Amino acid sequence: ILGLARGFDEGNISGTVVQKAFIKEFGLKDPTKLALELANLKSNITLMVQLGSIGGSIIAMFLTDKLGRIRTLQLCCAWWIVLVIIQITSHSLGQLYVGRLFEGFAVGQTVVIGPTWISECAPRAIRGLCNCVFAGAVYFGVMIAYFANYGTALHMEGQRNLWVIPTSLKIVLAGILFIALFFCVELPRWYIKVGRHEEGLAAMSRLRNLPEDHPYVVSEVADVNEQLREEESDKALSGGHWDLLRELVLKKLNQYRLFLTILIQV
Numbered sequence: 001i002l003g004l005a006r007g008f009d010e011g012n013i014s015g016t017v018v019q020k021a022f023i024k025e026f027g028l029k030d031p032t033k034l035a036l037e038l039a040n041l042k043s044n045i046t047l048m049v050q051l052g053s054i055g056g057s058i059i060a061m062f063l064t065d066k067l068g069r070i071r072t073l074q075l076c077c078a079w080w081i082v083l084v085i086i087q088i089t090s091h092s093l094g095q096l097y098v099g100r101l102f103e104g105f106a107v108g109q110t111v112v113i114g115p116t117w118i119s120e121c122a123p124r125a126i127r128g129l130c131n132c133v134f135a136g137a138v139y140f141g142v143m144i145a146y147f148a149n150y151g152t153a154l155h156m157e158g159q160r161n162l163w164v165i166p167t168s169l170k171i172v173l174a175g176i177l178f179i180a181l182f183f184c185v186e187l188p189r190w191y192i193k194v195g196r197h198e199e200g201l202a203a204m205s206r207l208r209n210l211p212e213d214h215p216y217v218v219s220e221v222a223d224v225n226e227q228l229r230e231e232e233s234d235k236a237l238s239g240g241h242w243d244l245l246r247e248l249v250l251k252k253l254n255q256y257r258l259f260l261t262i263l264i265q266v
Contacts, residue, residue, distance in 0.1 A: 001180070002073070003134040005080075005173035006110040007141020008148075009103070012166055013046050015149025021162035026093055041093075048097055052104015059105065060112035065193070069120075070186050073113050077178035080106035081171050088164045106174075120189045121207065189224050200224070 016022050023029050028042055063072040080103060087099035114134050122130040148166035156162055185207055191200030204221055205212040234244075248254050 001137075001173060001177045002110050002114045003137030004141035004144070005170065005177065006107060006114075007138035007143075008145045008173060009049065009107055009141075009170060010138075011142035011145030012149065012170070013049070013100075015146055015153075016163045016167060017042055017046060019149065019153060019163040020157070021160060025091065025161065025163075026096065045093075045096065045100065048100035049104040049107055052101045053108030053111075054104075056105035056108020057112050058108075060109035063109075064113060064116060065190075068186050068190050069113060069117050070181050070184055072109070073117075074178055074181050076106045076109045076113065077174040077181070080174040081178070084167065084170045084174070088161075088167050117187065120187045123208075188221065189228075192221070192224050193228055 017028065026041075026045070027033070028038060030038065033041070060072065060076075063075070067075070083099050083103035083106065087096060087103065090096040090099060115131055118130045118134055119127060145166065148169060149163075152162055152165050156165070185203050186199075188200040188204040188207065191197070191203055201212050201217070201221055204217050205214075208214075208217055208220070210217050248258065
């Protein structure tokens, strides 16, 4: 659902900016403006979420460790809903910009929380597959957004603020996720990381549907403990987060990986 919600957000705006009601509301064909001004206006509306996403992804890195994965994602969903409401009630560019920019802080968190959750929660044998499902859900969400825009344009043409209807579906997706999270298990790795070992063991038992003393559960908890010890040891040797970041940029092998990653994204 998280991947789908993220994809829906991406696909929705590309259809929204060509809806006649949206064009009229925000002056995307204003005859008093130059073609360059209109192009800039359209790109600003479209890209505000991506701009905010940079901040959101950085914030999520710290919030997930501080508050846990579930609480961070619930805050993300609540924030998302509020910012979508700000957008769909806007009749001025300023309010729309604010809504979309700060919505990015929610959207940006999805790319950190989703894969982190899956990587820490899924059994090793299917971890890669589960992350592929998340990525696939993003593109499924894009497709749904296209059809939502197409459907409203086809059957509800002429209605004022037609673009509001498909945009409002983001509230539904974020709302479903917010409620569903009350029934989810916080990740054992986070419990162990913050020193709540008994709760971590109980969470692992519930996730795997096995008794707490089952060898598989005990083995996974031991693996998590070992990984966390190695991480702490690496931090102590490196001198903290900033040294690790410097190592990412300056170490020759890491430079190659970084170059490949950036090239792929470009």
